[in-house]
Amino acid sequence: MREEIIVRVGAKVLAPFIIMFALYVHFHGDYSPGGGFQAGVILAAAFALLALVYGLEEVQRVLPPWFVRGCAALGVVIFAGVGVVTMLLGHNYLAYNALAPDPTHPEHGQHYGILLVELGVLVTVFGVMATVFYLFAGRKGQAS
Amino acid sequence: MTLDLLLTHYNYWVVIFLMMVGFYILISRGNLIKKIVGLNVFQTSVFMLYISLGKITEGTPPILVDGYGEADVVYSNPLPHVLILTAIVVGIATTSVGLALAVRIKEAYGTLEEDEITGIEAGIEPAGEAGG
Amino acid sequence: MTAHLILSLLVPVAGSALIVLLRRNENLREAASLVTAGVLFAIVLRIYGAVSDGARPEVILAEPFPGIPIALEAEPLGVLFALIASFLWIVTTAYSIGYMRGHHEKNQTRFYFFFAFAIASVMGVAFAGNLFTLFVFYEVLSLTTFPLVTHAGTEAARRAGRVYLGILFSTSIVFQLLGIIWVYAAAGTLDFAVGGILRGNVAAGTVPVLLALFVFGIGKAAVMPFHRWLPAAMVAPTPVSALLHAVAVVKAGVFAVLKVTVYVFGIDFVAELGASNWLMWIAAATIILGSLVAFTKDNLKARLAYSTVSQLSYVVLGAMLANSLGVIGSGMHIAMHAFGKITLFFCAGAIMVGAHKSEVSQLGGLGRRMPVVFAAFLIGTLSIVGLPPTGGAWSKWFLGLGSLEAGQVGLVAVLMLSSLLSLAYLMEIPLKGFFGKPAGAGQGSGHDDHGEHGHHGAPKWSVAAIVVTATACLVLFVYPEPFYRLMTMVTGP
Amino acid sequence: MLLTLLAATGFALLRIRNLFAVVMLAGVYSLLSAGLFTVMDAVDVAFTEAAVGAGISTVLFLGALALCGHHESKPGHTPLLPLFVVCLTGAALVYGTMDMPGFGEASNPVHHHVADHYLEESYGEIGIPNVVTSVLASYRGYDTMGETTVVFAAAVGVMILLVGGARARRARGGGEG
């Protein structure tokens, strides 16, 4: 597959678009279908595509396994951390209103909160999907 | 009455049929990967049941067109969607762990057929226990 | 006085700790054992003094269930039992020093440790303030005596231990515990009370069933068919057989039966309903059958064990008679049989250590070499049979009177017959000892390996203990007063 | 129509023993169900199902098949018990739906307890038009946190199982317990 120049170029061209699309899905989640989870999946799929075309090692040089693993954990920390922050601000767990204490416009705090937790979801899902993909793909050589 | 029931409920019943196909694959097939496929089908069908619950005839997706829900626009119920989004994620999580287990089982036993695994385990049972 | 109650439990426990601490020096260790026993007896004497003056000290140790505490209370029946057990513990400790050394037993520290623990649980049984506490200490006693029974660690000991714990636990869990919870469900309390707690709380028809749950559930009373554990327990070292399986454990069983009958059911209640009639005859059957089996046993300890089975049912019988005389006889028999039977076991042990003989048929002529031992055996025998001038005569007397009062002439006959039987199977031993011919060389060939130890005769410590208990048997004939008074306090005027 | 296709796919899944085909069909099944979700106004769900069911999980299945081989052997015995269990379960469910409110009726209780609140108040309270996102990230944000954790747990699980590879397997030979 490595010799197929069209595939290589195609993948190279497509990948940024997929990543762009993922980010669009993420940030436009408020207005249309989509959000952190779908974006994370798509993002991971982009790298999976690159890995299929260029080989696992190449992609792992850009995105080392420890990095994606860290992402998987980081996302959870972000999400749960938002809750802890709102708690420290004197509100209930995950009560985003605490993030922008403006009684007339509670939605501001909600915006920040949703943005942050969606980011957490994105990071975790991307990290997890990439990790799982690496592990399955990386095992190929060892199977008897 | 019967016809009425049929018309208003056939959707559920087809979904139930699909569920049962998945369930049947899950519990009757010996191949571990096929079992996981069955589990997927089973769960996806359950998702359909939920989404069916949320559907309102003539409704539209629950994305507010003008900010506030106007009376003349009927939105489908968003809550089942949210639940199922969560459930889908849970489903893929289970699938990935199940597949990882299947891979390891294949490596350890050289097979993915439940019968053969049971046979191997029965075979090593005495030696394994006594050697313990 | 409540402090004394707590001390009666703590002293043996502390003693056992001391024993472990002093395990390096056996003299100190055994001194600790003796001192503990002495202190305990002194404490029990103080309690006796208070109780005979009419005090009823009580103390709550813990309250596991709301309304069901683990409580200690000293009342006459319990004091009687505690008095016997703690006194005989001193004697047995002295005896076992001689025995254990003479027999070169292993793991002596473990032996003394669990022995002291067993005594602590015996005290708990004696002073139990309610049925729950009684059950708790009863079970603890089973557990703490298990390592003593299996002391030898051999295959035979393991099997015997299985029978021992198996029967004691299954009866106590399936029957006794069921009975206790049933009583609680019906009466809403488990406290012992004069006159019982069941009157008016249960249907008349269930009383016999409930009573049977206790009589059979208290497996330590060894009522047939749940007696098998007692002969099995004889694999233990002789001091264990002597104190625990002739006195403490088995008496804990019959004591519990008596106590339950008197304080949970109430003798009048039982008598009115005739709830115990068929159980009387079970006890009577055990008396006779036990004696008959004893006849067939050539092994001395086994013979004594079946004799115990038979004699225990005297006590159960006395309780089942459900009248004052029967109960007095019952309590007296706890005391009298204790002194008699412990003497017999001491003698058996002394013969084993001194002459390496364990079978009745090997005893011929030994009496001339061990006159003190065999004389004591004779006294013990008389006491068990119930002949003057020994204490055993009194308990038989009251039991007989009780049977007559209950209108059970047949039971009097049973008592007579069994006395004759026991006379026959026990007298064989001193008779053989004094008048029989020494065992032939052919019979002894199997025991040649003992030759190098020689026939030293019984250890001094042991002989001293034997003399004490045998004398006690005689003294109790002249002076049964303390026990009699305690029992009349139980039954009331 | 979609439902019929789904049923056909399900049946094919049951019969086919080549696991590659099965996995592909499972992907098709997911896509079809995504279509169904769209028809039923669940666009978010459809999007996710397409990405997950047809995308990621197919990739994972293929990865697993590459490691495990792809033929399923013939079942050794007639699975009567499973069939019975399945029929019983299905019958119970159908029985249960008898009293269920009709499909798509706006008066169903489902649509009126908390759903009304989400549709009517969410713009004021949260200020974004996609109600699904509002509910997902805020009203039931905690569920979503749980969901994120589930995904993370899956990653931990897969790592536990597949990290280390061949070395771990050799060690296994000695560790018979």
Next chain:
Amino acid sequence: MAEHYPALQVVVPLLAAPLCLFVRNGRAAWGLAVLASWTALGISLMLLSRVMSSGVISYALGGWAPPIGIEYRVDVVNAWVLVIVSTIGALVAPYALTSVEREIGARRIPLFYAAYLLCLSGLLGITITGDVFNVFVFLEISSLSAYALIALGQDRRALTSAFRYLVAGSVGATFIVIGIGLLYSMTGSLNMADLAQLLPGVWESRTVKVAYGFLAVGFCLKLALFPLHLWLPNAYTYAPSPVTAFMASTATKVAVYMLLRFFLTVFGAAFSFDVMALDRVLLPLALVAVVSMSLVAIFQVNVKRLLAYSSVAQIGYMILGLSFATVTGLTATLLHLFNHALMKGALFMAMGCVMYRVGSVHIDAMAGLGRRMPATMAAFVAGGLSLVGVPLTVGFVSKWYLILGALERGWWPVAVLVLIASLMALVYIWRVVEVAYFREFTGDQQTREAPWTLLWPTWALVALNLYFGIAAERTAGIARQAAEVLMTGIGQ
């Protein structure tokens, strides 16, 4: 901070889990796990004391009042279960250090602790939540991490048993989801308290009854009620020792709790017992479980498997208490939740010590260990006696209430069966004891007592066994209060 305890209860271990992946060293991950689990224990104790003194605590997550948002609702019942889970969690965590270093490869140790913490937070989350769908989410957190933890066992059969558990667990979870969906379709609500208000209006509908059935099957799969227990024995046998100790003492307990919560609070005791005849369905199943599984346990040669079968039997006791449909019966169930966690925890931990030194838990491997590893085997004996139900141990306390409950209903044959089953427990425990104390030691002469790092958590549990066996007043009081809450239902 006190008002946030309900959230912190779950979030502390949940946050600690990803942090385990950032520390590269197994010991640091262990430190995190210990810290998080002890914090969770502290929080659960404070929650319990607050609930006891001032009643139900409702915590609105995200600040959205229920039923709009997700609610955490703590009453005596789940505060009690939280204490059970976090107690075991707090003792297994320190125990794991030494055991895991022996049984699990170094690279996986941080992962182990991450999965362990996830499992703990999942179980706590299931217990504390007042929202039925949230139950499912946290159920999956705990289940997924449990599958992975079990698969960490050294034997390759750990893999297959984890897979079987995964299938059974997923079927159970899916059934629960179906049940929840049906309930939702009839009421439109997911909040437990809310459902409890709404459901009486639709009691008569077949949908609710079927939902009930699906939830029942789902929970019974999760709690391994006979005959849905088949996944359990192997899973417990081949999992690493600390995992077995943890799972056996918590996972099935939480499943029992869910059953109680759904059937008695959400549906209501009246519906469960009068309409669905739950008691009459569960009674025979529980009795068969108690007797047959005790019997099966007698014939096991692998001690961990023996204890696993015993667990299935003990779950039967808990369900039996429920089937009495009385406050006393439920008290027995709730007490046994706690007590069984204590005794099985101690027993499996003792087996972990044996595994550590001897490398096997086959019954023949126990020969002579009474002398070689006196503290370990003494702990086993103590835990075993508790399992049998000897007085002064917790096992006796639960048995007491169970039999009292049976006699209150006048079901004395049930009481007799329970007692006979406890004799069977005596038989299977005693088999091990005899081998340990009466057989000659045949193994490696180097075999010594287990290290104290393993022994102290084991003995801590043994001590709790004895302490709450004597001071059962407190536990029994809480259990009774909780039983009354369950029987009267919510808001009445």
